[in-house]
Amino acid sequence: MIALAAVSKGYRTHNGVKVILRDADLVLPRGRSVALMGINGAGKSTLLRIIAGTERPDRGRVSRNARISWPLGSAGGFHGSLSGLENVRFIARIYGADVRRTIDFVADFAELGTYFDMPVRTYSSGMRARLAFGVSMAIDFECYLVDEITGVGDASFQSKCRAAFQERRSRADVIMVSHSPRTLKSYCQSAVLLQNGSLSFFDNIDDATASYAKGLS
Amino acid sequence: MTPPAHVVMARVVLAVLLRETRTRFGRYQFGYLWAFLEPLTHVAVFIAVFTALGRTTPIGNSLALFLITGVVPWLVFTHTVNRVAKAVDGNRALLMFPQVTRIDLMLARIILEAATASVVFAVLCLLVRLFETRFTIERPLDVVAVFACLIVLGAGTGIATGVISSVFPTFERLFAAIRRPLYFASGVFFIADTLPPEARALISYNPLAHLIEWLRSAFFVGFESTFVDRRYAVACALIAVLFGLAAERAIRPAEKFA
Known part of the structure; x- marks a missing residue:
């Protein structure tokens, strides 16, 4: 289980503080693979790094009792x-x-x-x-944090990734950031929506997609 | 489940240490040899200058040994400062891994510098003993203590320099500028007793000058420095490391990963 309790995180920028999370709470149960959704720049990757422990929150507590990967991305x-x-x-x-x-x-x-x-x-x-x-x-790992990397590579590598995850689905979950709704849906049943510094958990990813679309229009 | 914190830290420091060994020495031809060539170059230059001026060693009966006991401590100190100060910048990508902390990166470099220093000093002394002058070390434990102080002083100064430069990037330049004159005020190629009183008073603020004199007092039978203040040297080393760690602690929450 991964839990965030009253977590706040912001960045100082040239025009004031950019808030990523404001007193956000979140509980992610075991056995669910979760998509992190939010508009560009909402702070999805930052949230992933906070879950991993790569980045510290300004305030609040993050607890994890699973073996969590580092944020898998093509960058660092x-x-x-x-x-x-x-x-x-x-x-x-x-x-x-x-x-x-x-x-x-x-x-x-x-x-x-x-x-x-x-x-x-x-x-x-x-x-x-x-x-x-x-x-x-x-x-x-019991939980894989994936930041936009499953979309890379050719079709055969992508299907290899999918097969590898499929094979360990019984013991490992995925928390994923991706711009492709199709990729998210093929890996995740649930979703977390990051909006204006707060987090909402949707047990069914389709509800999150609907809510996200409504927020955008 | 997750192993205890000290096990994780030991793993990380060992892994960083092993890769640092590759990046510190593996990039150039001659790799490890360079660690010996650098002090030997300094020693050779001073031997040439001393010979040209018709001067001999002020203590003991080997000029090479006198210079080695000045050049090696100097290099140990400056290398430790430089390597530790750049430990985080040079390995920033590794901070992506949650269990890798800034302290781990610095600690690995400190250990590597301490190990390199010990080997280089031992080998150079052995070379002198085999091919030039036979000698015995008067107080070997003091020699170990001096090198421990050099590493602690260098580590503390390095941590502080790294932290301060991450906030004020110009600080590193400033420190580099101080370092050059410091070379001539540390007693690398002279002993304090040969200095005029004013100069002697001036370099008495320099902990490196004390450490080098301490090393020579411990090393050469029959030479007791009237200049050295061991407590001052140890205090400087401890204050440097406490200041460095405190600065690190104060800055860290703001940037574990940035």
Whole structure:
């Protein structure tokens, strides 16, 4: 279970404080995969980082009693001057996973070929995403935080991701940010709507989509 | 479930340490050799200058050893400051992982600098002993204490520099500018007793000068520095690390990841 209690978060910008969350409460039960929805710039990625523990809230408490992944995206987490393999080795170490097995799994899953031994800075964003996705699949998380990476890669890689998640659906959930409603619906049953600093949970993702559409019009 | 916090921290520091070893030495040809070549270059230049001026070592009977006991502590201090100050910037991407903290990144670099310093100093002393002059170290435990102080002083100064530069980016430049004259005021190539009283009073504020004199008093049989104030040196090191950690603590809530 993941719970946010009276969480506030804001950023200082040139024209005042941009509020992401204002005294927001949220309880995410186990066994539900959840889509995070909200307009561009509402702070979906920030919320994902707060859930992960990558970013601290200004006020409030976040409690987690599941093994949660880092926010999987094509952006951070990798050291550009080290190879994909060296980065995988690092991630396996900090999660206490078996280094050899993790490397074998990622080499097979991410399909990077000779690029696996090249510095990550030479990767395309699709390749980075495949690497991030591959490592996270090699480590057994109970909850995967996914920030816009399932949309990358070709159709065959996408179906591979889907199959990998399908296979562990019984023991792992997904919390996902994506701009594609179709992707969200294919992974998630439930949704959280982030609007004006507050969070509302919808058990059924269709209700969230409807409410979101109404808010926009 | 999630393992205890100290286990996670140990894992993270070890993992960062291993990758830092690669990035610190792996990028250039000669890798590890460079750690020895740098102090040797300084020593060689001073030996050339001393010889040209017709001067010999003020203490002991090996000029090389006298210079090594000045150059190595200086480099240990400045490298620790630089590496620790840039620990967070150089590894910002890793903060994406929730269990990786800024302190882990700095601690890994501190450990790596301490290990490198010990190996470099031991090897250079061994080289002198094998190929130049036989010597015995008068108080080996004091030598260890001096290096511990150098690391703590460097770490504290580095943490503080890193934190202050993240708020005022010009601070790093300022510190770099102070460092150059500091080289000449730390006793790298002289002892305080040979200085005029005014200069001696001036460098007595410099904890590095005390640490280098302390090292030489401990190292060379028969040399007791009248200048060294051990308590002042230790106090400076502790104050630096406390100030650095306090500054880090005060800034951190605002930017774990930014």
